[in-house]
Amino acid sequence: MQFRRLGRSGLNVSEISYGNWLTHGSQVEEDAAHACVRAALEAGITTFDTADVYANTKAESVLGRALAGERRESLEIFTKVFWPTGPGGPNDKGLSRKHIIESANASLKRLGTDYVDLYQAHRFDRTVPLEETMLAFADLVRQGKVLYLGVSEWNAEQITRGAALARELNVPLISSQPQYSMLWRVIEDQVVPACEREGISQIVWSPIAQGVLTGKYKPGAEVPAGSRATDERGSTMIARWLRDDVLAAVQNLEPLAKEADLTMAQLAVAWVLQNPNVASAIIGASRPEQVTENVKAAGVKLDADLLAKIDEVLDGVIERDPRLTQTP
Numbered sequence: 588m589q590f591r592r593l594g595r596s597g598l599n600v601s602e603i604s605y606g607n608w609l610t611h612g613s614q615v616e617e618d619a620a621h622a623c624v625r626a627a628l629e630a631g632i633t634t635f636d637t638a639d640v641y642a643n644t645k646a647e648s649v650l651g652r653a654l655a656g657e658r659r660e661s662l663e664i665f666t667k668v669f670w671p672t673g674p675g676g677p678n679d680k681g682l683s684r685k686h687i688i689e690s691a692n693a694s695l696k697r698l699g700t701d702y703v704d705l706y707q708a709h710r711f712d713r714t715v716p717l718e719e720t721m722l723a724f725a726d727l728v729r730q731g732k733v734l735y736l737g738v739s740e741w742n743a744e745q746i747t748r749g750a751a752l753a754r755e756l757n758v759p760l761i762s763s764q765p766q767y768s769m770l771w772r773v774i775e776d777q778v779v780p781a782c783e784r785e786g787i788s789q790i791v792w793s794p795i796a797q798g799v800l801t802g803k804y805k806p807g808a809e810v811p812a813g814s815r816a817t818d819e820r821g822s823t824m825i826a827r828w829l830r831d832d833v834l835a836a837v838q839n840l841e842p843l844a845k846e847a848d849l850t851m852a853q854l855a856v857a858w859v860l861q862n863p864n865v866a867s868a869i870i871g872a873s874r875p876e877q878v879t880e881n882v883k884a885a886g887v888k889l890d891a892d893l894l895a896k897i898d899e900v901l902d903g904v905i906e907r908d909p910r911l912t913q914t915p
Contacts, residue, residue: 588631595786
């Protein structure tokens with residue numbers, strides 16, 4: 588495993604991090620979830636990402652139990668706040684001071700820890716003054732419950748505003764967690780340059796495009812049984828890529844992966860790590876062997892010719908519109 592600094596901070600994170608969106612507490616039984624976490628630890632992953640909304644708080648609890656007994660100082664545990672949790676009352680969502688403080692305390696209990704290394708705003712909240720949001724985050728930092736701050740799916744203007752307030756409050760805003768893959772490059776034109784100016788790194792989710800970049804979805808064919816495309820929670824996200832033109836282009840990546848002596852999934856994860864503003868790529872898993880295989884993308888260097896061939900193969904199906912980084 589290789590490690591990178593997160594933003595302009597002194598925090599090291601593993602190049603491959605383990606995330607439990609759509610798996611722990613829902614798709615995967617608890618013993619299988621624990622096996623995946625064990626495989627991640629054995630592979631050298633130290634960075635674990637979750638959120639209170641995943642499986643409506645169950646994912647945090649599963650991760651907390653899976654990591655119980657590990658040396659806390661050897662781990663980086665990340666979680667998030669924004670989406671509705673609990674019974675869905677009027678204050679059970681968003682980035683108000685009330686919801687942030689209450690959610691942070693609840694997340695710590697579920698994770699079985701006194702602090703999280705990174706606490707992230709899961710989306711931007713247009714209904715709450717940003718000053719209120721950032722002050723609540725700053726108070727958690729000063730209380731020692733949160734070490735660093737991050738955001739997820741904020742656009743460049745929102746990140747710039749948040750970073751300015753973080754400087755005013757003298758707290759470390761060091762990360763952005765966007766979707767990023769060979770197919771989904773909407774952060775490159777605006778978000779990445781803004782983050783580079785502000786000393787913020789990317790921790791990217793869905794580097795394999797919800798499984799499409801593994802090549803298992805074939806143009807004109809039925810989706811594989813038990814795949815993400817057949818799951819009610821995951822099918823909405825993957826639907827945009829299940830077009831024949833996209834799937835045909837992805838099939839043409841296979842000889843390039845073989846050229847690099849990588850699986851398709853390893854090539855996809857290695858590709859996002861070529862971006863110097865990316866500190867870590869989040870992988871999920873329903874089986875331990877998926878973790879073991881995908882971590883082999885750590886430390887891989889792809890040469891310029893191969894990167895150019897990837898762009899050529901995918902030309903016409905890459906999404907680059909920066910306006911797609913948005914909060915519903």
